[in-house]
Amino acid sequence: MANSIEQPREFDLVGNPVLIGGTGTGFEAMLHYRVSDGHDEVTGHFVVGGGTGEYAHFQLQVDAAGAAFHRDRLHVEIFEVSPKDGSEIRKVTVPVVYAPRIVEDYVGYREYTVKPGDTLSAIADTHYGDASLYTRIVRANPTRIDDPDVIFPGQVLRIPIGA
Numbered sequence: 001m002a003n004s005i006e007q008p009r010e011f012d013l014v015g016n017p018v019l020i021g022g023t024g025t026g027f028e029a030m031l032h033y034r035v036s037d038g039h040d041e042v043t044g045h046f047v048v049g050g051g052t053g054e055y056a057h058f059q060l061q062v063d064a065a066g067a068a069f070h071r072d073r074l075h076v077e078i079f080e081v082s083p084k085d086g087s088e089i090r091k092v093t094v095p096v097v098y099a100p101r102i103v104e105d106y107v108g109y110r111e112y113t114v115k116p117g118d119t120l121s122a123i124a125d126t127h128y129g130d131a132s133l134y135t136r137i138v139r140a141n142p143t144r145i146d147d148p149d150v151i152f153p154g155q156v157l158r159i160p161i162g163a
Contacts, residue, residue: 001055003031003078005094011143013099013158015106017061018042018076022092024058025049026080032088033078035062037071037098064098072139074098102139105163109140114155120148127159136160 003024008014024031029051035042042064049056079091099106112123120134128136138148140160145151 003080003090003092005076005078005092008076008094008096010094010096012096013106013109013140013160014074014076014096015108016065016100017063018074018096018098020058020060020062020076020078022058022078023055024078024090025053025055026090027051027083031058031078031080033060033062033076035064035067035074035076037067037069037074039070040068042067064100069098069101072097072101073142097140097142099140099160102136103160103162107161107163109158109160112157112159114151114153114157116153118151118153120145120151123157123159127161 005020005022007019007021018035026048029047029049030045031048032045042062046058046060048058074096076094076096077091079088082089120137121131124134124137125131137157137159138145140158144157
């Protein structure tokens with residue numbers, strides 16, 4: 001069995017705090033975490049299991065409000081620090097989308113199923129009252145929208161919402 005991150009899943013929209021859940025074990029029951037965009041990061045450690053090879057579930061709330069992230073895409077990582085040389089081992093990485101960079105005071109997202117004749121501008125106008133904010137929808141759906149001019153009926157999009 002390997003360490004795992006079960007929450008968030010790949011390319012989930014995450015808010016602040018970043019919620020991390022999974023299963024793991026580490027040397028002397030210690031695992032480390034990192035939430036990073038490659039420019040800034042939030043790091044820490046936590047205790048999991050009994051320290052002698054037992055796996056246990058963990059749940060973390062990582063406060064990222066003070067981070068100066070430059071990108072929407074973050075990497076959530078958990079890892080063990082090797083007692084031999086201090087290297088990072090048994091690392092698990094999950095890419096996510098940090099929604100507070102997309103909408104202020106992010107609270108969640110709505111799912112919207114594209115209908116015939118829809119455009120991202122029209123969808124943005126309906127949800128935000130401003131058609132030019134369609135880029136929010138593009139940024140929130142990096143694995144679903146390759147070209148903002150090409151969406152199709154039946155496609156399910158995430159519409160990030162702020163307070």
